[in-house]
Amino acid sequence: MQRRPDQDHEDNKRTSTNEFRVSEHLLPEIPTGERKMEHVRLCLNEDVNGQGISTGFEKYRFRHLALPELSFSDIRLAAAFLGEELRTPLLISSMTGGSKTTGLINERLAAAAEARGWSLGVGSIRAAVEKPELSDTFAVRRNAPTIPVIANLGAVQLNYGFGAEACQRAVDIAGASMLVLHLNSLQEVFQPEGNTDFSSLLQRIEALCKKLEVPVGVKEVGWGIDGSTAARLYSAGVSFIDVAGAGGTSWVQVEKYRNQDPMRKAAAEAFADWGIPTSDCILEVRKYNPGRALIGSGGLTNGVDAAKAIGLGADLAGFGRSLLESAVHSEEALHERLAQVEFELRAAMFGIGVRTIAELQGTSRLIKH
Template identity: 75%
Template sequence: MNEQERAGERLLPEVATGERKLEHVRLCLEENVAGEGITNGMERYTFRHNPLPELNFDEVSLDTLFFGKRVRTPLLISSMTGGSKTTGAINERLARVANARGWALGVGSIRAAVEQPDLATTFDVRRWAPDIPVIANLGAVQLNYGFSTADFQRAVEIAGADVLVLHLNGLQEIFQPEGNTDFSGLLNRIEDLCRTMDVPVGVKEVGWGIDGITAQRLYEAGAAFIDVAGAGGTSWVQVEKYRNNNPVRRAAAEAFADWGIPTAECIREVRALNPEGVLIGSGGLQNGVDAAKALALGADLAGFGRSLLESAVASDEALDGRLEQVEFELRTVMFGIGAGQIEELQQTTRLIERR
């Protein structure tokens, strides 16, 4: 044992992408990786109760449209994992349960499978989810590190996806031991990719939010949708803090615990500047009331990530129960304000800012 190990420091060698994804899951389950001193902003809003909703609760419908396709819920399991045997099993469970309940499904970054084809089965969710929208996922920064249109197309094929999302994760890459930190010139490369892919291409953050102006630039560049993935949930700086053996960066991570734009603020800004753009609201959502607020603020879908992870690891029954609860909470909000359809929720005047 060397001096650093005796001092209790954890030394992390370069690891394969798939192994890194497994470690990410472990850290999200076992460590405090939430941002500190910042919330998703949903607590700033409340629904004004309608004592006479004139609805039959059993007829409140969650059906909605996503890229012109009728789906059973306006809910999304956000990109989380894949790339190893264990995380592949999690993806399989997510896909089975999402398909049964009618949730859209995003997979974690498929970079591992593009680089190591033997990992492709861990992202092959379409065989378990034939009926729901599936979103493939790769880091936008890979456009600066040798990934071609063919690589992004391969990611779509691996997942059997309907659409592709490019994630923006600049701060994570800075604190990640293996990080790719050249984000220069990405907008033009994103635009080129949007124009050449065979499927719609969207852009998401990973937990620090997308503001209205940036979303406008991305829509103008050809992005088919934006997923704001705002602050208030997982902080990937805090996740990578546990993996980084650089003492300066581990200490510096604490200064960024409250970094980001709250999810509610992102949704409101993006929708105000881009009234026609397809918009996903995610980032720290915990329940169906949060989902209802996201939809009423302007989102087309509401996405859930780490708040589902524990159930996803546990069992099909646990995950199914968790999703059922979110749906029940969302339908109850709709009944409580007199909105029988998702479109009515999105147009409600009963979401108000707290005084």
């Protein structure tokens, strides 16, 4: 049957506005009422991007170098982070865990990260700290014996009974080499079960940094960290910042789909464009905190985005929801997705004539237009 002239356009429109939609059979074990699986389902099947705001990477472009004077095979992605030697400057950002199905996703993510030399963050381990029977869903070290693994807890839990012992438990569960505390104040406000007491957290974070033997970092979840806030956190003893800026997933929009309160569902629309673009966060945090460990994440979708994040000053580039569909689909799809990001990053480096990640960080060929 012949297609209408506008049919291709409509198909492309559907794909671009809902690129994470997948068939329900790919998530056969999701209990509808389980929060973590609801989050995965919504991130895959609903439009939960922030609206009217972007990462800002589109404002930057690399000035092409027609004569790079190097061989593509000479390009190296090796990097260093907090004293660890890495095969790539790429991170699978914290996403999930806490149920049988999300545990399987974590297994795939861990195996792929190990095979390709990516660092790996896991989703909030709070559930396993409170319910040890869930620990196995975060036990990624068995599939990722050599790469950096980042355990994850909500910083606000420090105001709800979590101390150094609970944080160490989270590190032990994941076999992690470091811990990141996530800041998600607006998500908690819109989440039906939210914890919203964010008072005096800086001093609790400072106390935790002094007690834990592993490095402690702080990340946002999609609204960004500005330079002065980062400076306060570094001064408190935080070892690294993950800006997790705006331009990708908005967790207010995710929680909008879960909230049964009509007023809060309507109010979520007012925050669709909230946050600091990822590119602005990276520039600002680096400007005011030179030499400190920095991860650039938030809305990254390809290796050119990663190159831009590193070119602007990040040490690592983090990918989250843009990997989730592949991770749910199959091990092969996930490996192919990671390989593509690496190829795109290397190609971008070749296009401006840099051999190493250190050269990319110092490049003058990333310009604002």
